[in-house]
Amino acid sequence: VQRCIIHQLRNSFKYVSYKDLKAFSNDFKEVYHAINEEVALEKLYELKEKWGKEYPYAIRSWENNWEVISPFFKFPEEIRKIIYTTNIIEGLHRQFRKVTKTKTIFPTDSSLEKMLYLASMNVVKKWTQRYKNWDRVLSQLMIQYPGRLEEYI
Structure with missing residues (x-):
């Protein structure tokens, strides 16, 4: 089950009549563009x-999938645009899958890794x-996850 924002939207739109699709999608933007989870749930x-x-x-x-979708709203807008899908x-x-499908078995876990x-x-x-x-995205990630990115920069 794909639960990213894009796939949730596509799933929702398949139930909406074409004549209402534009208005429905415009109204839905308020949900996934909300500033935080509380506002998004309200919308x-x-x-x-x-x-x-x-x-x-x-x-x-x-x-049904709100618990899986809601962590998306903990990130700033710059990061959301990247993790949108x-x-x-x-x-x-x-x-x-492409590199492993031709192999039926690996001698060790290490060889697979x-x-x-x-x-x-x-x-x-x-x-x-x-x-x-990207500079703002990187700084937001460094704030969100202190100590994880410094060695890679």
């Missing part, structure tokens, strides 16, 4: 009041996308 309830009778399944997934992680996992490490090194070479305001 979700407002959205449910407005659209809940007409499209109950579009909102139910958010309510799980596509990067899914791409990495796809590359891991080495193969995955080498695959990750090849994948990292392809990561060339630059993020807007």
